[in-house]
Amino acid sequence: MGEQILNVTGLSMHFGGIHAVDQVDLDINQGEIVALIGPNGAGKTTFFNCLTGIYNPTFGDITLHRSGKKPARLNGLKPNQVTTKGMARTFQNIRLFHNMTVLENVMIGRHCRTSSFIAGAIFRTKHNRREENEIIEKSYSILEKVGLEKYVNDHASNLSYGAQRRLEIARALATDPFLLLLDEPAAGMNPQETKQLDELICRIRDDGLAILLIEHDMKLVMSISDRIFVMDYGKKIAQGTPLEVRENPAVIKAYLGE
Amino acid sequence: MISLEEFKRSFKVALWFMFLTFPLLVIKVNPIERTVLWKWENMAFVGIGAFILSVLIRAFFIQKERSRNSSKNKRRFGYIGDEPLVQFILREPKYLYPLSGGVLIFALLFPALFDTYQTNIMTTALMYVVLGLGLNIVVGLAGLLDLGYVAFYLVGAYSYALLNYHFDIGFWMALPIGAMLAALFGIVLGFPVLRLRGDYLAIVTLGFGEIIRLVMENWNAFSHGPSGISNIPRPGFFGMDLSLDSAILYIYYLVVALVIITIFVVNRLQDSRLGRAWIALREDEIACQAMGIDKTKTKLTAFALGATWAGLVGVIFAAKTTFINPASFTFLESAIILSIVVLGGMGSILGVIFGALVLILLPEYLRVFSEYRMLAFGGILVVMMVFRPQGLIANVRRTYQFKKSTKGGDS
Structure with a gap:
């Protein structure tokens, strides 16, 4: 397993008196698939939102370790700054740009890695043209990777549910992340689509990305994750390999009751 | 086209309307003279009107249903294959270039073909085209109502008027200054409304427009x-003073040039990195930020541009009319410009041009009905929202061609 890239210590998110996330520690290594599971309302998505800058956590530290760079603290950064740092996410309820084409959706992902602005757009400078071509080519190759290249010019809203999920992943990949955060990627998918997703996630991992996913589909979680963290009522109740977690009494209690 | 059954239904509808409006429109009681007037002719009008309207609506829906059911290879009016004719022309440079060239030549010859009065009206209409295209960036692309x-508009006009009054600054100097001041005001408005969306944004911008006008109305000094x-002063032509006729001509060509520049710039912007960011912002703000787009910067550029x-x-308006006062910049103007964008088709350049020409030129030539203008205006907007919410000419996203199995290759 590679070196540690993300380290979360004592992360808490309080909404008034509600402790949605309470003192959670988590760490992710290079090229690893980590799953975050727990019953509904356990605080998984809130935890995700803290990591990606949508919420500013009440306590705790989120630290990014990248080889050759100083550790960076992510607390209080805006979502777009977090993405620029190299953490891209998808959403539990699909949030695509419905009136844009599939390709354009992915091209949006390239925004934070490109720089042309008003003048460049109006005068179509050499730099701008080259950049546009790069955006288009890179976006197309990402679509090929997730298997959506035949829908390039379709509207995103016309895709099937499973394809929309994959497009969200493609869009996140376009931001050149080193850590991909997937919020329930398999929700609402049929077994066939889930299997394709399983393969896609493994392929992305093989490209050297780390993946943190929230998922309810236990078969998927157990088969692909290297390590699993379990949350319940905002607290972390267990962590370990799929085998360890499966036999952990606290986890069984959280899922099945006494 | 329309069956006897449908006619029967329309007839029944007409009967119902006659019955329901009977007490209101037919019986006219005069309490002073204690007489009752029976206005039977009103009933006849209601009946005929309701019948014709009902038949028309039925015919429309039947037509719509038929066109939905018709298979792809059947020809439909205004369509080529599956694609609307307008879209087809826009896509094919073979047709687009000669056609736009023709429109351009017509625009350039317009003053020679028509009299000064018509040229003046056309100038106004073209000014609204530019205003519509400008608002289209904010409303159509970035989705900020x-x-x-x-x-x-007021800032531009007053900056020329005041700069000229106090410092004797000429039109050509005032043009960039007015534009920059307006952009600055755009940013000033943009900052406090960054967090607002939809209705709330609409209310604040409405207030902003009124505040600026009221300040101008009351700050006499x-x-x-x-x-x-x-x-x-009207714009000077290399230091020469022009006669009234030639000044009108000059301003007309100036506005034509501005329209061309605007179309060019907006077209390039909407297919650029920035334009895509605006559309993404319109579609989903949270996802847009999560994809690494700086919301603040993107919104402020939309407002400023x-x-x-x-x-x-x-600035051109002030130079054209040679007189400005706050009464020219009421909310009604904002509403008209917004209607141009909505009616024409949000985000669609051709749509906005078309919308501006329709909404500005029609009232000019239908002065006879000027009392009903607002009524017609409202009616048209309601009908549009029901039957064609995407506007007269909907915007179509750019497509890209790729060769199979090779990477890249722009269209």
């Missing part, structure tokens, strides 16, 4: 209040 757009500023065009047109 701005009801106070006229404020930037600065803006000469409601009496306005007069004797604003939209306002720039209003500022430019404002």
Whole structure:
């Protein structure tokens, strides 16, 4: 397993008196698939939102370790700054740009890695043209990777549910992340689509990305994750390999009751 | 086309209308003379009107149903294959270039073909085209409902008028200054409304537009209040003073040039990195941020760029009319510009041009019905929202061609 890239210590998110996330520690290594599971309302998505800058956590530290760079603290950064740092996410309820084409959706992902602005757009400078071509080519190759290249010019809203999920992943990949955060990627998918997703996630991992996913589909979680963290009522109740977690009494209690 | 059954139904509808409106429209009681007037002819009008309207609506729906059921290879009016004719022309340079060339030649020859009065009206219409295209950046692309757009128009007009009054600054100097001041005001408005969306944004921008106008109306020392500023010079032509006729001609060509520049710039912007960011912002703000787009910067550029065009047109407006006062910049102006964008088709350049020409030219030529203008206006908007919410000419996203199995290759 590679070196540690993300380290979360004592992360808490309080909404008034509600402790949605309470003192959670988590760490992710290079090229690893980590799953975050727990019953509904356990605080998984809130935890995700803290990591990606949508919420500013009440306590705790989120630290990014990248080889050759100083550790960076992510607390209080805006979502777009977090993405620029190299953490891209998808959403539990699909949030695509419905009136844009599939390709354009992915091209949006390239925004934070490109720089042309008003003048460049109006005068179509050499730099701008080259950049546009790069955006288009890179976006197309990402679509090929997730298997959506035949829908390039379709509207995103016309895709099937499973394809929309994959497009969200493609869009996140376009931001050149080193850590991909997937919020329930398999929700609402049929077994066939889930299997394709399983393969896609493994392929992305093989490209050297780390993946943190929230998922309810236990078969998927157990088969692909290297390590699993379990949350319940905002607290972390267990962590370990799929085998360890499966036999952990606290986890069984959280899922099945006494 | 329409069956007997449908006619029967329409007839029943007409009967019902006659019955329901009977007490209101037919019986006219005069309490002073204690007489009752029976206005039977009103009943006949209601009956005929309701019947014709009902038949028309039925025919429309039948037509719609039929076109939905018709298979792809059947020809439909205004369509080529599956694609609307307009879209087809826009896509094919073979047709687009000669056609736009023809329109351009017509625009350039317009003053020679028609008299000064017509040229003047056309100038106004083209100014609204530019205003519409400017607002289109804010409303159509970035999805920020701005009801106070006229404020930037006012800023442009007053900056020329006041700069000329106090410092004797000429038109050509005032043009960029007015545009920049308007852009600055766009940013000033943009900052406090960054967090607002939809209705809330609309209310704040509406207030902003009214505040600017009221300040101009009441701050006599600065803006000469409601009496306005007069004797604003028309644009000079290399230092020459032009006669009234040639000045009108000159301003006309100036506006034509501005329209061309605007179309060019907006077209390039909407297919650029920035334009895509605006559309993404319109579609989903949270996802847009999560994809690494700086919301603040993107919104402020939309406000500033939209306002720039209003500022430019404002300067030209002041120069054209040679007199401005706050009464020219009421909310009604904002509403008309917004209607141009909505009616024409949000985000669609051709749509906005078309919308501006329809909404500005039609009332000019239908002065006979001027009392019903607002009524017709409202009616048209309601009908549009029901039957064609995407506008007269909907926007179509750009497509890219790729060769199979090779990477890249722009269209």
